[in-house]
Amino acid sequence: MDVVQIIGGNPLWGTVNVSGAKNACLPIFAATLLTEETCVIENVPNLSDVRFMAQILEHLGAEVAETVPGTWEITAKNITHKAPYNLVRQMRASVCLMGPLLGRLRQAIVSLPGGCIIGQRPIDLHLKGFSKLGTSVNINNGYVYLDGIGGMKGSDIFLGGRHGSTVTGTANLIMAAVLTPGTTRIDSAACEPEIEDLCQMLLLMGAKIEGLGTHYLTIHGVEKLNGCRYSVCGDRIEAGTFIIAGLLGKNDITVKGTEVRHMRSLLHKLEEANADITIIDSQTVRARGSLDRLKPLEIITLPFPGFPTDLQAQMTTLMALTPGISIVTERIYPNRFMHVPELLRMGANISIEGASAIINGVNHLSGAPVMASDLRASAALVLAGLIAQGETWIQRIYHLDRGYENIDNKLRSLGAVINRMADKDMPAHVA
Ligand code: EPU
Numbered sequence: 001m002d003v004v005q006i007i008g009g010n011p012l013w014g015t016v017n018v019s020g021a022k023n024a025c026l027p028i029f030a031a032t033l034l035t036e037e038t039c040v041i042e043n044v045p046n047l048s049d050v051r052f053m054a055q056i057l058e059h060l061g062a063e064v065a066e067t068v069p070g071t072w073e074i075t076a077k078n079i080t081h082k083a084p085y086n087l088v089r090q091m092r093a094s095v096c097l098m099g100p101l102l103g104r105l106r107q108a109i110v111s112l113p114g115g116c117i118i119g120q121r122p123i124d125l126h127l128k129g130f131s132k133l134g135t136s137v138n139i140n141n142g143y144v145y146l147d148g149i150g151g152m153k154g155s156d157i158f159l160g161g162r163h164g165s166t167v168t169g170t171a172n173l174i175m176a177a178v179l180t181p182g183t184t185r186i187d188s189a190a191c192e193p194e195i196e197d198l199c200q201m202l203l204l205m206g207a208k209i210e211g212l213g214t215h216y217l218t219i220h221g222v223e224k225l226n227g228c229r230y231s232v233c234g235d236r237i238e239a240g241t242f243i244i245a246g247l248l249g250k251n252d253i254t255v256k257g258t259e260v261r262h263m264r265s266l267l268h269k270l271e272e273a274n275a276d277i278t279i280i281d282s283q284t285v286r287a288r289g290s291l292d293r294l295k296p297l298e299i300i301t302l303p304f305p306g307f308p309t310d311l312q313a314q315m316t317t318l319m320a321l322t323p324g325i326s327i328v329t330e331r332i333y334p335n336r337f338m339h340v341p342e343l344l345r346m347g348a349n350i351s352i353e354g355a356s357a358i359i360n361g362v363n364h365l366s367g368a369p370v371m372a373s374d375l376r377a378s379a380a381l382v383l384a385g386l387i388a389q390g391e392t393w394i395q396r397i398y399h400l401d402r403g404y405e406n407i408d409n410k411l412r413s414l415g416a417v418i419n420r421m422a423d424k425d426m427p428a429h430v431a
Pocket of ligand 1: 163
């Protein structure tokens with residue numbers, strides 16, 4: 001396993017280009033199963049999660065090739081409908097294969113993915129939706145068995161749950177409904193930009209979907225979909241992570257390649273905190289070191305267009321260095337605070353009360369060996385390491401590679417001192 005060493009305090013300066021969005025790319029790859037024709041997907045980030053998804057598609061029978069870096073051709077001519085545990089358990093997002101398999105083959109057997117460190121992640125809403133479309137749903141031996149061979153039919157589906165809408169659940173239902181006869185209306189649909197991106201691709205494939213970017217989608221089933229060429233949207237969470245990095249120390253980072261309209265809640269909060277942010281154009285934001293002028297914030301994570309849970313950990317690092325008391329409340333994953341004990345090891349002053357982190361800003365963090373627990377927690381620790389005094393060693397860094405393309409090189413090109421090595425090569429005093 002790899003470990004990352006960061007020597008904190010170097011100013012970061014320059015422009016960074018954001019990669020394609022992981023959370024758009026995964027359902028988009030799954031959607032290629034909806035047609036036997038070839039789909040060419042561009043702006044695909046080079047991430048371990050994307051490679052897992054490619055492997056699962058191949059296992060299902062699709063021909064999958066990265067023809068040039070970032071461009072993948074997928075042809076799902078003859079496919080089977082069973083996604084086994086040994087593949088699905090490696091990546092939760094593989095549950096979004098259920099929808100396209102049902103749509104195309106009228107049946108799916110997909111392993112339940114199992115536990116997740118960021119909290120309980122049930123799929124009851126996905127299954128409720130599938131049964132509304134006329135599919136039988138059974139769970140047996142750790143697998144979900146979906147059978148719609150008897151006849152699926154469009155229906156009205158309310159997809160809201162305790163924590164609001166479901167992103168992958170919405171993707172799943174859309175992908176099943178586009179090839180289901182009749183009209184499906186999804187109320188309380190997730191309207192995250194990644195869902196809109198999936199819908200844009202499905203429209204190019206010949207699907208009939210109305211209400212894009214809203215909580216109310218209407219889908220008129222069609223008989224067949226065609227292949228397409230589609231470019232994945234920029235990653236708003238990667239962009240947000242670099243914008244937050246720009247606010248640390250004496251940094252000055254211009255972040256390019258994500259729609260500013262996808263980041264309104266973050267930019268609004270940063271404006272409220274008096275951060276030095278300039279919107280240069282619809283896809284470019286400049287962020288400059290602001291710790292000496294930042295004000296504390298109260299943040300609540302919510303479904304889009306609210307503040308994204310996937311930026312909560314990174315914001316916690318920023319608030320840990322913001323004078324005054326900030327409060328961050330998680331409404332999506334109430335226990336998603338695994339980064340906090342690690343930030344405490346670096347000198348942060350944070351206490352957890354229920355689903356909230358109460359952050360008392362300190363004037364510096366100090367480098368320490370820390371452990372990454374999930375993707376966004378890793379990003380929060382990288383940010384902390386970049387500004388901390390001394391050396392930070394982050395173990396289990398493979399989490400970061402699931403969602404940030406080439407992050408070491410991107411940070412290094414901005415001036416960061418960041419080195420990756422095998423954990424066996426870590427010096428004894430930090431191992
Ligand atoms: N929920 C239910 N029942 C369901 C589905 C969800 O109660 O059937 C609950 C979940 O437990 C959670 C909330 O609803 O409390 C939202 O879950 P959602 O289904 O929207 O999450 P997801 O689709 O599994 C995606 C992203 C996550 C991101 C969440 C929330 C992908 C592949 N994953 O997960 O991304 O945190 O939406 O925005 O799109 C990440 O990239 O680090 C990541 C975890």
